[in-house]
Amino acid sequence: MNIIEIIEKKKNSKELTKQEIDFFITEYTNGNITDYQAAALIMAIYLNGMTDKEITDLTLAMANSGDILDLSSINGIIVDKHSTGGVGDKVSIILLPLVSSLGVKVAKMSGRGLGFTGGTVDKLESIPGYKTNLTEEEFINNVNEIGISMISQTVNLAPADKKIYALRDSISCVDSIPLISSSIMSKKIASGADKIVLEVTYGRGAFMKNIEDATKLAKQMVRIGELANKETEYVLTEMNQPLGYAIGNSLEIIEAVQFLKGKKMPEDLKNVILEIGSHMIKLAGISDDLEKNKEAMLDNIANGKAYQKFLQMVQKQGGDITYLEDTDKFEKAKFIQEIKSDKDGKVKEIQADIIAKFVCELGAGRTKKEDNIDMSVGVILNKKVGDTVKKGDLLATVYSNSILLKDINQLLGIVY
């Protein structure tokens, strides 16, 4: 078997065998296939697609390219969640302590941000002292002791996916249903959860631009989940404007704390959290009634149990909870600039991709893996789509550590 024959086959839209897919994954991960050959095969897959069988074989080969986490020593059903990505997405930080406070076992490994996407791990690390690099043993012990742990992905989780994902990013092959579904599900399988809830996003801030493609992607991942014996459900979420009001690492932690304390719950963020959470509670075997599950979640915000669970998790992982008790303690960016409206109108769009790129340029994100990120910079919106705007109204506040351009309105992507 050789890689040229495999590329040739896919170039001609033929189905690859399990052996051919395993060969590609093993040899590419070990450095025996060059990046240009892998790029040719990935592009052929991008253009010609894959059958269900090929997608499942690719997923399992990538999952098996590294360690498969064994979570069997955790008592109870482990339900994982995964989102295909969003802007201002602090869902996991709020949702997971919330469902944990209702008895769902949460053993969550999250990623760092790359490109204009923010990562849950980076956001959690903006809490001084919070450790995201626990050992496997500490991770499992924490889940057994307090019901929740949120850490970064271990180095050896689906290494083939890491390599292929970086390659796809550099050859414009990210937005492919077979490639996204196998990438996500390989990591879910390797990270050892029993059941999975997927949030598939669509719109200008997401990989899938419309609901039809998002549905196809969701159904593909559910099929892979079934074949891998992991019950999988999905919810679809529109991602045209950022979720909530805050975009930026510590700014999002502050918004998450306000949400968990029940002080400020932006409607769009609340809907996504209740929707995903109600499915997680169902898959955990606690209750099948999705509406009741949503009520229970709101109750645990109102009675403070969700916030207490968050504090407990942060403390257990070394974080300084005085920052959560008093969010004014978070370091502020040097320049805080209010953006005011120069006309009357109604907000038509807040372009999630535009604002995300702007926040990334402020230093909140990375364009290369090695980049350091600035925890304090970002944007807090003051308006959402549909809001009326009067001349002189505050549209957004920009937090920056470099002098800002005068005319930044268009960089924010607010259209009204």
Ligand code: URA
């Ligand atoms: N998230 C992933 O983990 N992989 C993809 O391919 C796209 C989004």
